[in-house]
Amino acid sequence: MSDHVDGPRSIGDPAADITDLFAFTSPENPARIVLAMDVFPSAGEDAIFSNVIDYAIAVRRVTVAGVGNAAKFQPEADGIRFSFRFETLKRDTAGKAIQHGVCKLPDGRELSLTVNEEKGASTPQGDVRVFAGLRSDPFYLAWDIAVLKKLPNLLQHTNVLSIVVEFDTRRVLDLAKGSLFGAIAETVPPQQRNLLGPAISRIDWVGRPEQTNMRLNNPAMSAITDLRDLWNQQTPFAISKVLQPLFLQRLKDSHATWDMLDGKADWPPETIAATANVFLDDFLLFDVAKPINDRSHLEIEKSTLSGRPYQTGGGRTVDANSIDILLTWLVNKDREFLQGGATGATKPGIKVFPYFATPNTELQIVDETVELAATPDDVWSLIGQFGGAWHPQTARVNLTGAGIGQLRTIQMIDGQQMVERLEAIDDAKRSFRYTNIAGMAASQFTGTLEVKPKGSGSVVDWRVQFVATGKTDRAMKVIVSTLLKTGLESLKSRFGAAK
Known part of the structure; x- marks a missing residue:
């Protein structure tokens, strides 16, 4: 590059x-x-x-x-x-x-x-x-x-x-x-x-x-x-x-x-x-x-x-x-111009000093869902615990504190460690929101996990937003999407896929 x-x-x-x-x-x-x-x-x-x-x-x-x-x-x-x-x-x-x-x-x-x-x-x-x-x-x-x-x-x-x-x-x-x-x-x-x-x-x-x-x-x-x-x-x-x-x-x-x-x-x-x-x-x-x-x-x-x-x-x-x-x-040798899949950078240059466009600060969003045969309450009883030990890529979770502000330190099976904080939880609506403190190449990293009824079963929605740091947005989206999909797909073996 x-x-x-x-x-x-x-x-x-x-x-x-x-x-x-x-x-x-x-x-x-x-x-x-x-x-x-x-x-x-x-x-x-x-x-x-x-x-x-x-x-x-x-x-x-x-x-x-x-x-x-x-x-x-x-x-x-x-x-x-x-x-x-x-x-x-x-x-x-x-x-x-x-x-x-x-x-x-x-x-x-x-x-x-x-x-x-x-x-x-x-x-x-x-x-x-x-x-x-x-x-x-x-x-x-x-x-x-x-x-x-x-x-x-x-x-x-x-x-x-x-x-x-x-x-x-x-x-x-x-x-x-x-x-x-x-x-x-x-x-x-x-x-x-x-x-x-x-x-x-x-x-x-x-x-x-x-x-x-x-x-x-x-x-x-x-x-x-x-x-x-x-x-x-x-x-x-x-x-x-x-x-x-x-x-x-x-x-x-x-x-x-x-x-x-x-x-x-x-x-x-x-x-x-x-x-x-x-x-x-x-x-x-x-x-x-x-x-x-x-x-x-x-x-x-x-x-x-x-x-x-x-x-x-x-x-x-x-x-x-x-x-x-x-x-x-x-x-x-200039016989035929080769135009790639983009015709310009994220932002064009500007005509006044310092000539380079202002930084990109737009939040990037990754949203993944899965539909399950189990009731929302059954699914929430597992994933509604902030610990997160249900995720197949999790090797170990250590919790610090309780309630809002609780920290979880997650040791992944690949050796990576992440620290996340619980920001909000609503058992009645079966949702919680958390932020990443360390371990992700991103800032303003916020995730929301929510379980809703759908037909006789349920749908789980996992949504994350962030600003990439140290990696391209494309790379970070792949990392986050893989993490979310792997976790949600594993729920099918526990609760069955919606028919």
Whole structure:
């Protein structure tokens, strides 16, 4: 998923897991450029930035050093860097938890900011403004890409933490030396020696979308070694010469696999090799002197590989359909556009700073029912006890307290533990309501279990609502639905199914 969850190390530190990188002209002011990075896939409403990680966007000027099968984009040795550090949570005068941070600008100035402050922060000179906070994930993936099967957006309703930098193009970039640039984003831990081995140089970095999850770890290829963590340890703009042959071969093999996914060969071997050489130098190309729009993504690379001058500013906008643009190029070399099962993200980008849509906070609902032959009272006598030991996935239940506010700690047969609290119960109406305190990757998690008469039997309705945190809505719905269905289906063997 773009750069979401792109290796074992980033999975263990989601706040340092970069999901996307963007470079585009400001919709508010064409004289300004926007650079943005997103981190923390499926961020919950209380997600915060790490206070021990440097979040950085680095930019270097690039020249076209070759075209056609000799295509090459050569970055300069030096560049500019926007680096962010965040503090631990504090409380304001109203008792609300807030997080502050500092952006170090390329010229050494420091700009203080408050996370989730909608207007962001600006320098006194007005040449730079920044934002950091929770936003709707602008990326969308609507394919089972290993078999080119269309799906709904797999990231529907998910959020990320966004870092946005907007600056006056001519005041920050010296355009007299050229207007083509390459950008990368990276997350760098403190440079302390690990007692069990060498220091970790970085946790994650990204240039173009899908370098790791689609190109280096192609899901259409079987029995391959996962190179993503090894790749993430490389130095941007300077991939290890020792490891270059390994990465180049994987890029070529991956491209050849994509090419044949539709059963047609569109890419000659020499062009695949040339493309691999270009993508080995992984940085997001953008030209500030040319138009950057929703369709210009990868146009600079495509044109240069085809031996013709590029016409757009490349880059990547908030609403760019980056997955379908890349997939179409890899599979059929733009012979026929491949549109996935969605045409946009959960929310489109906005035209005003900070350009990324507000977070998704809509409650998701899972509702399952079962009709039984037994009377409502008979069924309620079993499941109306908050303990929940009747559920087949329950190994053990410990109760704390009694009545409203009672806690149940459930040990599942798979080892997972959940803590839930009784919020309301009505024996006359045969219903109770509970909330999840721990154990579910969700907030605002509320469940209601109710038994009603139906004919000579009864119907049990189990309804849950939540906001996913740490998992996609799609994944959480599958988990919750499976839990509910398994429990309700088990009641048929006890009470018989309604006829």
